[in-house]
Amino acid sequence: MRVITTHTNTDFDGLASMIAAQKLYPDGVLVFSGSQEKTVRDFVAQTLLYRYQFLKAKQIDPAKVNELVVVDTRSSRRLGALAACLDNPRLKLYLFDHHPLSDGDLSGHTEVIRDVGSTMTLLAELLQERNIPISSEEATIFALGIYEDTGSLTHPTTTPDDLRAAAWLLEQGAKLEVVSQFISHDLTAQQIGYLNDLLKNAKRVSIQDLEIVISTLSLPVYVDDFSLIVQRLVAMENIDVLFAVVAMAGRTYLIGRSRIPDVNVGAVARDFGGGGHVSAASATLTGMELVEAYDQLVRSLHRHVRPQAIAREMMTSPAITVADDASLYEAQALMTRYNINAMPVVPRLAPGANGNGALISGIISRQMVERAVSHDLGKQPVQDYMATDIEVLSLNATLADIQEIIIEHRQRLIPIVHDRSIKGIITRTDLLNRLVNDPANLPKNLLHESEYPSLERSRNLTHLMTGCLSGAVIELLQTVGAVADDFLYNAFVVGGFVRDLLLRKTNMDLDIVVEGDGIAFARTLAKKLGGRVREHERFGTATIILHSGLKIDIATARLEYYEYPAALPTVELSSIKLDLYRRDFTINAMAIQLNPAHFGRLVDFFNSQNDLKQMAIKVLHNLSFVDDPTRIFRAIRFEKRMDFTIARHTERLIRNAVKMNLFGKGDDPRFFTELKLLLNEENATPAIERLADLGLFPFLWPDLRPHLNIDRRLRHCLVQTQRAISWFKLLYAGDQYDPWIIFLLAIMGRSPLSVLATFCDRFHVPPKTRALLLGEKQLADQASRQLATAGPPKNSEIHLAFKELRIEGLLYVMAVARKTEVKKAVSSYITKLRHEKPLLGGDDLKQLGYRPGPIFKTILETLLIARLDQEVKTRDNEIALVSQRFPLR
Structure with missing residues (x-):
């Protein structure tokens, strides 16, 4: 492994130099040796979260590092835990640094060290010399390193080389406006005075219920970098939107800063002939006095500030409601089924109707229901105890509208109504998630909770998609989104595809979820793509098979609930939020929207990105394994395949589920399906050991002794099984085989046939598979005993022993055999003997005068045995043997 790192408490020069070093060494892994400066943490979280994969020192095994690239330091004391790599024999060390030599500094196999203002300068020179192309974003990152260490090229340590590198x-x-946002500058005494003047002159203007700060200032001289003063005022006073109108040396300047999506300062600046971005913009107002500029600015703001209507996209739909005449017991059952804490109450439209679609009567909460039930009032109607003083909103409600009702009026959920029907609800959690999406709404001290917080739970991944996916795949996903728009549906790609995309891994399992009729959508999409569709009406799903063989699974967004522990799920229509909530683990509960207007938008309701970054397997709720115990197998499979760790709380829930013995409460074929998937992993041994560690052996194999764990013999057998499979893979023989069969037979290796039969019955193994397992074990055990009890076997004996076995049975024999002769026999049979054939065939026997019939099989088998034992070698030898053994009458 080649690791690229820098000093602890990484600054921008260290960060930029690491990324530049990876351009020189593309196979290098970026690893932080310790903590980072706050501005670097913010920059990584907001800008680089999915563009580069940064690891922590604890995620690296120092013993596996044979090449270490160190930038911006030569001191081993500043490498934190990665200093352990220096003890590795034959370690190759590459050093890039601009600091003066100190006692104890390291010496490397390759050193690029010079007295310049920034290490990044040295790496920029190398990139130029080697003609390595860099993107605009990379240039910006590299510029951050140079500008920080040289004080924006003003420190005495700055050299001409630094200026040349910055110019390149x-x-x-490179975007200097980004550099200026993250490089801190100390204000001069004069600048501090200007800042105080801006603060004194600041006026707060309310436009569309948004508070905007406008400050005017007149100065006799032109002040360089006045935007820095404006930026400092925004940060110091935590202002969402600030416009500074400053007259300097006869000209008037407009500088705007915005930290909320509702105000696009770039659009406002364009009204004045300027420009910029959504969050930062400026304009020069020629021939305009301060008063006139102020008035025009207010008019422009009234034109442009239109708070985005977000109720439609924030709401959870469909709304789960309860009829006003339903009992409190019924309300309690609904809340338990759907795992909700409050729901709207609606008038019952007709006998048997649940009332969904009617105007709202009130809201009932779980706390109220449980208190009433505790007083034996469960049979009373909901309408007697619901809250009736409630407010509703339309689909076009803004964030300000939602905040006012939930925060100021303390209403725990808001029904969203359109055309006299309830379209969805917005809860306090929905509002909190929306606010968390915008870092401007977060108190600054919250940003220290983790080293790289996922500040946005809804970010656009188009950049990552174009970098990781082929053009054909992106075009396919765009087609899905366009068809969804035609249906007026929202469409998402979900699950493992999203997870692996964020991990920069290829995964072409395309699971598409639409908020609408999935089957109708699939029919139209199949016609558009020229594929065929296979429908599953019962589940509201369909599979599209393209000419290339690629499969696309289409599902209707759905909610699953379980009538009792370990039951098969009941499926109902829902929105994408509820669809994701039903999934197994947080890392699989993300989606990417495909509609053209929002293409590439990541949907993450459960902060799954952080769990993915922490390499943690976590369930979405505490009853996850009670609802579906087979998720335990998936947790183990993901943990071992991805080298993740089952989180402590999730592991405790697994052990609780095992103690509750939930696995025997349903005739669920998913247990066997999940076990097969686990045993089919690239290396199933660690997963099997994890099964034992979590106490699942008594459930899977209660007849094994010892059954509580893996003993030394079984562990050895599993290792031999993996070796046998790996050996066969290296042959590239082309035979199809199922590794799970080999592992299952190996685990049952010391057990009689009846134990395997009981296993098949308990897990409802299909009859064909059951017959295959029992047949392979019986034939393999018989062949193994036969070859082990005799002396060195002849080739013909090996052939007779193994000819009825499949590849799985043969590798099982190789795995469990104690004698080397038996292992060699399997190897010889697979690589050579099974391919041997007599030189004579049926047509040859006819020419020799033999009439077709059972005799042909006997003759050919005799010839094969003779050839295997080298009794015949040529065609003439075989003809002579046939004439001798089977004389014609």
């Missing part, structure tokens, strides 16, 4: 980066597209 600007030529490559």
Whole structure:
């Protein structure tokens, strides 16, 4: 492993130099040796979260590092836990640094060390010399390193080389407005005075219920970098939107900063002939006095500030409601089924109707229901105890509308009504998630809770998709989104595809979820793509098979609930939020929207990104394994395949589920399906050991002794099984086989046939598979005993022993055999003997005068045995043997 790292408490020069070093060493892994400066943490979280994969020192085994690239330091004391790599024999060390030599500094096999203002300068020179292309974003990152260490090229340590490197980066597209946002500058005494004047002159203007700060200032001289003063005022006073109108040396300047999506300062600046971005913009107002500029600015703001209607996209749909005349017991059952804490109450429209679609009567909460039931009032109607003083909103409600009702009026959920029907609800959690999406709404001290917090739970991944996916796949996903728009549906790609995309791994299992009729959508999409569709009406799903063989699974967004522990799920229509909530683990509960207007938007309701970053397997709720115990097998499979760790709380829930013995409460074929998938992993041994560690052996194999764990013999057998499979893979023989069969037979290796039969019956193994397992074990055990009890076997004996076995049975024999002769026999049979054939065939026997019939099989088998034992070698030898053994009459 080649690791690229820098000093602890990483600054921008260290960060930029690490990324630049990876351009020189593309196979290098970026590893932080310790903590980072706050501005670096913010920059990584907001800008680089999915563009580079940064690991922590604890995620690296120092003993496996044979090449270490160190940038911006030469001191082993500043490498934190990664200093352990220096003890590795034959370690190759590459050093890039600009600091003066100190006692105890390291010496490397390759050293690029010079007295310049920034290490990034040295790496920029190397990138130029080797003609390695860099993107505009990379140039910006590299510029951050140079500008930070040189004080924006003003420190005495700055050299001409630093200026030349900075100039080259600007030529490559480096964005100085981004650099200025993250590079801190100390204000001079004069600048502090201007800042105080801006603060004194600040006026707060309310436009569309949004508070905007406008400050005016007149100065006799032009002040360089006045935007820095404006930026500092925004940060110091935690202002969402600030416009500074400043007259300097006869000209008037407009500088705007915005930290909320509702105000696009770039659009406002364009009204004045300027420009910029959504969050930062400026304009020069020629021939305009301060008063006139202020008035025009207010008019422009009234034109542009239109708070986005977000109720439609924030709401959870469909709304789960209860009829006003339903009993409190019924309300309690609904809340338990759908795992909700409050729901709207609606008038019952007709006998047997649940009332969904009617105007709302009130809201009932779980706390109220449980208190009433505790007082033996469960049979009373909901309408007697519901809250009736409630407010509703339309689909076009803004964030301000939602905040006012939930925060100021303390209403725990808001029904969203359109055309006299309830379209969905917005809860306090929905509002909190929305606010968390925008870092401007977060108190600054919250940003220290983890080293790389996922500040946005809804970010656009188009950049990552174009970098990781082929053009054909992106075009396919765009087609899915366009068809969804035609249906007026929202469409998402979900699950493992999203997880692996964020991990930069290829996964072409395309699971598409639509908020609408999935089958109708699949029919139209199949016609558009020229594929065929296979429908599953019962589950509201369909599979599209394209000419290329690629399969696309289409599902209707659905909610599953379980009538009792370990039951098969009951499926109902729902929105994407509820669809994701029913999934197994947080890392699989993300989606990417495909509609053209929002293509690439990541949907993450459960902060799954952080769990993915922490390499943690976590369930979405505490009853996850009670609802579906087979998720335990998936947890183990993901843990071992991805080298993740089952989180402590999730592991405790697994052990609780095992203690509750939930596995025997249903005739569920999913247990056997999940076990097969687990045993089919690239290396199933660690997963099997994890099964034992979590106490699942008594459930899977209660007849094994010892059954509580893996003993030394079984562990050895599993290792031999993996070796046998690996050996066969290296042959590239082309035979199809199922590794799970080999592992299952190996685990049952010391057990009689009846134990395997009981296993098949308990897990409802299909009859064909059951017959295959029992047949292979019986034939393999018989062959193994036969070869083990005799002396060195002849080739013909090996052939007779193994000819009826499949590849799985043969590898099982190789795995469990104690004698080397038996292992060699399996190897010889697979690589050579099974391919042997007589030189004579049926047509040859006819020419020799033999009439077709059972005799042909006997003759050919005799010839094969003779050839295997080298009794015949040529065609003439075989003809002579046939004439001798089977004379014609």
